[in-house]
Amino acid sequence: MSSHYDAIVIGCGGFGSSALFHLASRGVKVLGIDRFQPPHDKGSSHGETRMIRKAYHEHVDYVPLVQNAYRLWHELEERTSQKLYYETGLFFAAPPEGSTITGAKLAARLHHLRHEIVPREDFRDRFPGFELPEGFDVFLEHEAGYLLIDDCQRAHLDLARSLGAELHGDETVISWKPEGASVAVETNRGRYTADRLVMTAGPWAGQVLSSLNIPLKVVRKTLFWFPIRNENSPLFSPGTCYFYDLPWGEFYGFHCRDGRTLKMADHAGGEDVVDPLTVDRTVTPRDYAGFEKFLAIAMPDVSPVPVKSSVCMYTRTPDGNFVVDRHPEHPQVVIGCGFSGHGFKFTSVIGEALAQLSLDGRTEHPIGFLSLDRPALCSNE
Ligand SMILES: Cc1cc2nc3c(=O)[nH]c(=O)nc-3n(C[C@H](O)[C@H](O)[C@H](O)COP(=O)(O)OP(=O)(O)OC[C@H]3O[C@@H](n4cnc5c(N)ncnc54)[C@H](O)[C@@H]3O)c2cc1C
The missing domain is CATH 3.30.9.10 (D-Amino Acid Oxidase, subunit A, domain 2)
Incomplete structure (x- = not known):
């Protein structure tokens, strides 16, 4: 069986669930594939809560991103009529x-x-x-506190589905390859093609992106x-x-x-x-x-x-900063990985950035410091 989509998201955990929602909200025909049924406890996005904070001591460039993340979490709360964020300081x-x-x-x-x-x-x-x-x-x-991690992912996935996205859980991507300007994705259940691919495979990113040799x-x-x-x-x-x-x-x-x-x-x-x-x-x-x-x-x-x-x-990653970028050889493929243990709070905004990169080739969000060609990622040592 082969089906064609505008976009496919590989991995629908923290970041993929958000990317799926943002792609679906742009009206495109999108398929999300996950080897488990998200939200699940086999990857990096489980355990009840995740901290969210603004005074980013790791790198000041995260602050504008996290400010937009807060805005998008509040919007998600409004759209789904539920509380996802608890402000405790x-x-x-x-x-x-x-x-x-x-x-x-x-x-x-x-x-x-x-x-x-x-x-x-x-x-x-x-x-x-x-x-x-x-x-x-x-x-x-x-202005800091925590997010309810399962509810956040469920909210993104439910909204994505209500906007027409398809989600295939318990389906594993075995390989992907560019086919002209499109991509073909092979899973344990079928073969799909799409105009664009978003890769958010969490701890499996090194495996699905092995040809890029990102030092993860x-x-x-x-x-x-x-x-x-x-x-x-x-x-x-x-x-x-x-x-x-x-x-x-x-x-x-x-x-x-x-x-x-x-x-x-x-x-x-x-x-x-x-x-x-x-x-x-x-x-x-x-x-x-x-x-x-x-x-x-x-x-x-x-x-x-x-x-x-x-x-x-x-x-x-070697510098503890995320990787959010387009594939250097295949512009129809965008990548979000290496979230280095502090990513969840950003899933709302990075999901939007990935959808924009994928559909528009650029994003309004300031993600330049997270590029694949920064010096910290250029060596495997
Ligand atoms: C103990 C701990 C505490 C943390 N605390 C915080 C915190 O307080 N604040 C914060 O902001 N962040 C925190 N983080 C980090 C944050 O949770 C992660 O950065 C974020 O959840 C990563 O999301 P992800 O989408 O990259 O990975 P995941 O959510 O694991 O998603 C990857 C998905 O890809 C799927 N997948 C992989 N390979 C394939 C394949 N071949 N085919 C199909 N599907 C595939 C997997 O099944 C999975 O669902 C913490 C992390 C941990 C582990």
């Missing part, structure tokens, strides 16, 4: 001279973002249940839900998101909506993954060893033994 606790605090301050100053430097003596009153390590500064941004590294990451063990803890009340930059890890997390646990992860480190399909999903105490010391100094009311955990994957 977020504090960074980190050494004053380190890149987290200096970068966040720079982003806030350049883009006039609402923020505060919280004095040490006010810390316990402002953030009950949290402790501040000696010598750390606190940067608080107000997939690492195994673990999410934990730690219970509050002190019955009188102020942590039972919903509070601010937090990020601690410590010498042995970058710990961050959220108060959970169950009111009894805090969800946490360590942004640093992670073991290499050879094949995302066979990533080790068994969680052992070794996986949460670093949290014991962190919780003892930052949140002593929280038990270091998790009640729940989940294994996920980061797909890292």
